[in-house]
Amino acid sequence: MHRYLISKDEIPFVMNKFNRSLWLSLLVFPFVLTIIFLPLYFILYFINMIVLKEYFDNQSILTYYVIGIIAIVIINFLYGKIILGHKIRNGKIYKVQERFFIKKKDTYTYTSETVSNSDYFRLYLIGEDKEEKGIYISKEDYKRINEKTSIILVYFEIVDIPIEGFYEDEKLDFFRFFVVKKMKHFVRQLTYWR
Known part of the structure; x- marks a missing residue:
């Protein structure tokens, strides 16, 4: 395996490709997370219904679920934009x-x-x-x-x-x-x- 720091000429190419995939992930990632966390939502729904005797309103569980997914998507986007973007701009890839x-x-x-x-x-x-x-x-x-x-x-x-x-x-x-x-x-x- 040979590893070389990227050259100054390669930085715009890598940044362009990375930004394109980052924006695409902003569109696709919410749907993926919705499907992945759907079982968790149903588990929380049934725990609230059976164990907690509907202590929480079902609408609030759905609201927390949606807010959680949006928060994860935003954190992922900011991590990519700030941390990885900084590494690419400084040629540390x-x-x-x-x-x-x-x-x-x-x-x-x-x-x-x-x-x-x-x-x-x-x-x-x-x-x-x-x-x-x-x-x-x-x-x-x-x-x-x-x-x-x-x-x-x-x-x-x-x-x-x-x-x-x-x-x-x-x-x-x-x-x-x-x-x-x-x-x-x-x-x-x-x-x-x-």
């Missing part, structure tokens, strides 16, 4: 060139009633530091890549912005990261500011 071993290949098809089928080609990777990552790749690259071999990826650390990838000295058409171990990724993002 690393450009990483790392060799990954291909653990598994996978495909799946997303079918929708209104649009045609979408095929996705994924690789599950293990880095030199035993960290697991996943990437989406093109169909052509998927056909020529074999499991139990290695691939070299160049990307910006912590913000996971891909630059280029190589398999057997041939450049990949494209790659895009996806999170494999969500909790480990979440903890890594939170503890990065140290």
Whole structure:
């Protein structure tokens, strides 16, 4: 693994990509949190109904639920904008060139009633530091890549912005990261500011 601090020329590119994904997360994150915390809402609702004999008004439980989700979204946005944005502007993000071993290949098809089928080609990777990552790749690259071999990826650390990838000295058409171990990724993002 080779790590280099990003150059002054790369800062605007990284900042632009990061800001775009940060604003997108501001739109998507509330829906994700709503689904994740829905069981918690129902648990609190039934505890209030059965154990507390409706001590709290059901409307107030829903209000706290919505306010909690909005607060988490705002904290996430501010953390990204202030902490990570500061790191990027000061050039304290690393450009990483790392060799990954291909653990598994996978495909799946997303079918929708209104649009045609979408095929996705994924690789599950293990880095030199035993960290697991996943990437989406093109169909052509998927056909020529074999499991139990290695691939070299160049990307910006912590913000996971891909630059280029190589398999057997041939450049990949494209790659895009996806999170494999969500909790480990979440903890890594939170503890990065140290």
